[in-house]
Amino acid sequence: MNKPLSQYVNRDLSWIEFNRRVLEEAQDPNTPLLERAKFLSIMSSNLDEFMSVRVAGIQDQMKAGYTKKDFTGYTPAGLWKRLMKRASQMVADQYRTYREVLRGLEREGICFRSIDELNLTQLEAVDRYFHEIVFPVLTPMAVDQSRPFPLLHTKELYLAILLGRENMPPEEEPFFAIVQVPSILQRFVPVPGRPASKKLDFLLLEDLIERNINTLFNGYTMIDVNPFRLTRNADLTLNEEGAEDLLEEIEKELRRRRWGMPVRLEYAKGMHPYALQMLKEELEQGDNMIEIDGPLDLTFLMRFAGSLQGFEQLRYDRIEPVYPHELEETDDMFALLRQEDVLMYHPYESFDAVNDFVTDAAHDPDVLAIKMTLYRVSGQSALVQALAKAAEAGKQVTVVVELKARFDEERNIAWARQLEKAGCHVVYGLVGLKTHAKITLVVRREQHMLRRYVHVGTGNYNDNTAKLYTDIGLFTSHPIIGADASALFNEVTGYSSPYEWKAFGVAPTDLKQKLFGLIDREKEHAIAGRKAHIIAKMNSLSNQEMIDKLYEASQAGVKIELIIRGVCCLRPGVPGLSENIRVISIVDRYLEHSRIIYFLNGGEEELYLSSADWMTRNLTRRIELMCPVFDARLRKMLVNVLQLNLNDNIKSRELQPSGDYVPVRNELPPFRSQFEAKTIRKWKSYL
Structure with a gap:
């Protein structure tokens, strides 16, 4: 039996x-x-x-x-x-x-x-x-x-x-x-x-x-x-x-x-x-x-x-990353970001834009401070050089270097020493916690006031892996995100009482509970007879409490679509437990690495970018970040990215209740998400 x-x-x-x-x-x-x-x-x-x-x-x-x-x-x-x-x-x-x-x-x-x-x-x-x-x-x-x-x-x-x-x-x-x-x-x-x-x-x-x-x-x-x-x-x-x-x-x-x-x-x-x-x-x-x-x-x-x-x-046909067209059309990145937020999709869009953001800040006389987290950086990182130049120019430069990034410890030690010699304030994070959040904060003096510019990403600040991994980056000068960014660095680098986050979800303090609240809200919409839908894209899902919360939402009638490249401990499609949950995995020429979370929210859609997978270590033993995307135009772009993945019927495999994966095959025309996304204008307008 x-x-x-x-x-x-x-x-x-x-x-x-x-x-x-x-x-x-x-x-x-x-x-x-x-x-x-x-x-x-x-x-x-x-x-x-x-x-x-x-x-x-x-x-x-x-x-x-x-x-x-x-x-x-x-x-x-x-x-x-x-x-x-x-x-x-x-x-x-x-x-x-x-x-x-x-x-x-x-x-x-x-x-x-x-x-x-x-x-x-x-x-x-x-x-x-x-x-x-x-x-x-x-x-x-x-x-x-x-x-x-x-x-x-x-x-x-x-x-x-x-x-x-x-x-x-x-x-x-x-x-x-x-x-x-x-x-x-x-x-x-x-x-x-x-x-x-x-x-x-x-x-x-x-x-x-x-x-x-x-x-x-x-x-x-x-x-x-x-x-x-x-x-x-x-x-x-x-x-x-x-x-x-x-x-x-x-x-x-x-x-x-x-x-x-x-x-x-x-x-x-x-x-x-x-x-x-x-x-x-x-x-x-x-x-x-x-x-x-x-x-x-x-x-x-x-x-x-x-x-x-x-x-x-x-070999695969060569795909050359293009510079984000929004940034390509301006000589002043900060002036543009005062007017609008910008979303980037790597590797189809070039990581050079991130390098330029930090390099411009290093050379800008009105920039007073640069704060940044570094988890894994490349061998010849333009970012590290820019941070060193900024410190040498007298700017306040704070770098949170994660020395415990597995198998990159030696490289990170070398960068930490180089940055310290240049005059950067190097912080090694909090005891017992890896700093895995990906965020850069630039503080700039403008017309007798200070303005904060922020980059939040789903991937590491590494220009080599940015050519091989799919990741999302957000540039913004939104004041609420800027305030949360300042508070996050203050918590990591100094003594700070618990902060009431206005936009961010931050692990290990409140990210898990915030996610639970968002899932419960979607469950309440379903119970009230409204359409309820969650789409979550990540590398791994293994936290038992999170899985149980998704099971509860499924049983309440919430449609849940999960795009999980690697480990998934949830069993989808089990009658009475998870019949409203679908899980797919895409393995193709690029490593799917972005973390994007979507909530229908009764028609008032919310989308988040995150550094965190839904694993116990990420939710309880790491400093992780989840950031909302406020711009409706950019939210639509992120929905397009998720839809590209969900429509894949060539490199997508679907998780079965047994734990096995089977290729997704249907009667629709062949659709390979990574090859469709290579046309940048397409993912920014695709539906």
Whole structure:
């Protein structure tokens, strides 16, 4: 007899389904070949983070003897078994797809070769590359009684090497050594072409090292060489209250992260049993091992696909972001914003407008202060340079830098130090809370008064990801939003009694309750017989209270449409519970990242932009922001964006009550939201 379904989908199992949708993009024959390779890379990168954070946390619970079920009905041990099984199945599918993509690339003249396929001239060339470039970087690490097993870095590729000596007795154990495949060198080695061939040939770096392994172990004979890779627990464990200098404490934790407890061992299919047993014992791995039928760590495919010159027919058509036409027609951004608000839709509209907003403020003699939150910034951020120049010019510059932005901690530490040297007031947020809100405040002196200009976004202030993620940005000089923006920075940077927000919803203080109130209001409209409608677009939905609130609204007759790219713990379409709720996920060339919330409100439509997903961490353990859009014209534009997503019948998948996702297919003409939105004028006028 089948076990009845829980009212909720497990968060981690839902995430596995999301990464499965990423894999489906790599499997889709309609996706250009080099883009398919990129999706394979993204899937690997996603799974690495999932293992090092989520699975690592589950293993910690198991080691602590924690056996309580979560709200979806899983114990840590039961969940871990299911996750490892599904992850292993997904990885097997990934490598089947990898081989299919390789065959397609070979037909296009791009070939990964094995050593056996190279001719003498090619072998001489790659051996020369090995001796000149690779050999000086390699460090053989023998393991014996005098040399203990080395500490292995997380997510690095290694070779496990078994060696013998001449006339060695068969019963004697082989010698064991490890060599790291240097990540400082590119993983794919170009191979000189064959005569009369136009094909591009490549060799994997680990294959080249294996061919020349004897040069590292003179006097020994090679028995076997096997690639392997270790993933460690990467979660930071900070005692912020006890840390005198948070920046130094995070630097220490980053060093510790490299030696976190192992959570997964990947090894090449056919690994020698002795080498595998050695790794299993030394790394204390039991069932946390995944056999890989192909090259380990496919994240190299992203760099490989991007490095190839030409082959435009194997990529998506190029889409050049355009400068927002409202701002393009003025030389004075502040003068325009005094007259009207401006909405931007990245990546179709250029992030340069945000850079210009801060740069203009830095050079404007009437600007007195600039305040900004930075969560993840790019390597050469124009924003950081502009903020530094503003501080050097004597303006009051306050920057809230989130040092705990996972996997970007080192970069953010570097920017924090650079900004401090320039004279900026750098704040690291509040103890125990990540600052995830995306907001910039410019205070300008105008005709004996001060005016506030604000930019609020759904995405990070990062000009690189702004080309890859769909996000919304709002420029406004609305006085109510400006006042709330000032109050928000005062709360983060100083001592401030609780503020009664006029426009914003702010986590962790009142955002959840404000959302509950808006949902309840829509429920009351439904109960009164009026049309009631909620549309919410976000990355993830996993907070149980929020899900229950949506269930209540559904049961009252509210039509609810959710556009959730990743994790969704809500079960839609369950009779008596959620039959009025529809959930879709769009996975396409750009990462859907914007958070937009719509309430019909009896015909008086309200729309909000937010930095927050509806997850427990965002609603209770982060400083998050939800901002209303007051301009009716811009509200219509946001409805258009939501409608573009809801009309997608090519890259949209619909969540079923079972927790599975199925492609959205209907009798309407083919409609791909991300390709329709590329015509900027279209999304600003589309209905």
